[in-house]
Amino acid sequence: MTFDLDDGIRLRLVESGDAEVYAAAYDANRAHLARWDPVRDESFYTVEWHEALIAQHLRDHESGRAARFVIVHEDGRMVGVxxxxxxxxxxxxxxxxxxxxxxxxxxxxxxxxxxxxxxxHARTELGLHRLQAATLLDNAASQRVLARNGFERIGIAPKYLRIAGEWQDHILFQRILSD
Structure with missing residues (x-):
């Protein structure tokens, strides 16, 4: 399943051979993602780690527990998830x-x-009623993405996730899909 998004960008389901591009993308974005991610061990940036992660993603997809996508640039680089x-x-x-x-x-x-x-995809392929998203309190860019897509703010979750080494508060958003 692949979607062309213009500007030479494609969105597609993760594939078993993606470990190398996954590791490279996370490595290239270490500094960029450090503010928004859990603290990562060095092993996280290896192909072997991502092979195991992708195998789990594929099992989750097969069982209906998740749908993992990669964002790919026309030059072949993975540029997001x-x-x-x-x-x-x-x-x-x-x-x-x-x-x-x-x-x-x-x-x-x-x-x-x-x-x-x-x-x-969540509505038509997965048959979901609702999607939830959470952002750090100061992640205005992500909050704009959610607002532009019809998500509504539903509250604040104190110490919701351990991000950048600290338990941090998050704003919770939801989008009802069945309306």
């Missing part, structure tokens, strides 16, 4: 949305288009 994770069925039919974009492409509207595609 977008995912629907932690799918819960039953009465909830909800999942978490996550994403990041290469520092060199931030602010160009690419992630706004990616999130729009993921919303449609």
């Amino acid at each position: 977008a995912n629907i994770a932690n799918v819960v069925r039953g009465a909830f039919h909800s999942a978490d949305l996550g994403y990041w974009i290469d520092a060199s492409l931030a602010g160009r509207g690419i992630m706004t288009r990616v999130v729009s595609v993921l919303i449609d």
Whole structure:
């Protein structure tokens, strides 16, 4: 499953052979992502680590627990990730949305288009009722992406995730998909 997003950017499901581009993309964006990610061990940046991660992503996709996408530049570089994770069925039919974009492409509207595609995928392919996203309190760029895609702020989760070595508060957003 592949989506062309203009500007030479494609969004596609992660594939088993992506470990090398995954490791390279995370390594190239270490400084850019450090503010928004958990503290990473050096092993995280290896191809071997990403082979194991991708194998888990593929199992999660097969079981319906997640849909992991890579954002690929026309030159073949992976320039970001977008995912629907932690799918819960039953009465909830909800999942978490996550994403990041290469520092060199931030602010160009690419992630706004990616999130729009993921919303449609969550609704039509996964049959979800709701998507949830969380941002650090000061992540205005990500908050704009969510607002442009119809997410509403639903509250603040104190000490929600351990990011950059500290438990940090996050703003929670949701998008109801069944309306």
